[in-house]
Amino acid sequence: MEPLREIERAPRTPWGDFPDALIHQTSIPTVQRHPKYRAAKDGDIASAVQLVDDTLNPVLVDRIVAELRGRSAILVPVFAEEAYGVNRIPMVMAEALEAHLQGRASINVTADIVQANRAGHTGASGWTRIAHPTLFDGPIEKGSAYVIVDDFIGQGGTIANLKGYIESHGGEVILATTLTGQAYSAKLVSVETTLAALRAKHGKELEDWWRSTFGYGFERLTESEARYLTRAEDADIIRNRLAQARRQANP
CATH class of the missing domain: 3.40.50.2020 (Rossmann fold)
Structure with a gap:
């Protein structure tokens, strides 16, 4: 697994009942x-x-x-x-x-x-x-x-x-x-069924890593982000793809 270069943290707040864009x-x-x-x-x-x-x-x-x-x-x-x-x-x-x-x-x-x-x-x-x-x-x-x-x-x-x-x-x-x-x-607010599928596929360890890396849990992802991560084969692929994206932009 590639090391992930430090990511700038962008604050995210709870979605609540935020309307569709x-x-x-x-x-x-x-x-x-x-x-x-x-x-x-x-x-x-x-x-x-x-x-x-x-x-x-x-x-x-x-x-x-x-x-x-x-x-x-x-x-x-x-x-x-x-x-x-x-x-x-x-x-x-x-x-x-x-x-x-x-x-x-x-x-x-x-x-x-x-x-x-x-x-x-x-x-x-x-x-x-x-x-x-x-x-x-x-x-x-x-x-x-x-x-x-x-x-x-x-x-x-x-x-x-x-x-x-x-x-x-x-x-x-x-x-x-x-x-x-x-x-x-x-649809910006991530729905419960999508979050459940994401957590079931990739486990608590990835969400803990995500929270320590980005500063927020999966519940503050957008629906499209959550679905995108769910399509990845496993947690290591997610971390590796993100590390590659960081490296390519900051060689």
Whole structure:
């Protein structure tokens, strides 16, 4: 078994009854084959505006209003540095949502919470995503409600980590919304049957190792993360794949 290089710990908080993420386009090609997508992903604001205007789903804008239940909230976009620039899509999406919700909900956008590391998740494997958790920094308004906004949801780890950061500093995350992602990725809270299968297959020893390595137990995984780990043949493969992912990024 390969030794695992030290992993930066991202705080995670209990899921409770956290709702499914609202995904505006569950057909990923609708977004990723848009002529403005690549430029938007690499930081071009005008391209991001065009992309968001063409793909934001008005039905889900109504759903956001319903989920807020009259509460005021802060929209927090995920800032991520990509290969050729900072991904502007989440910020543009948050600003578009703020405009659409004007007069219907008490919403404002913050640009103060930023990604504190370059995780390199775009196009990465599930092992790489888990081995290199996204970390965040920035001021949190204690007692305030937050809605996370991102351009893509895969395993949901970035959302889980940002939720953990906000809530460990006194805020409350009540919802997450993304421009695109597979429909099954919307389920963030790991369900009991999935957790039972994960624990039955890989045993208590792996969960103890996971807790000492990442700082949380399996119950704070996303549903997609838990299912991904369950598909691995055994616990040693999980540890080896994570170690390889760490080594490849930090030779």
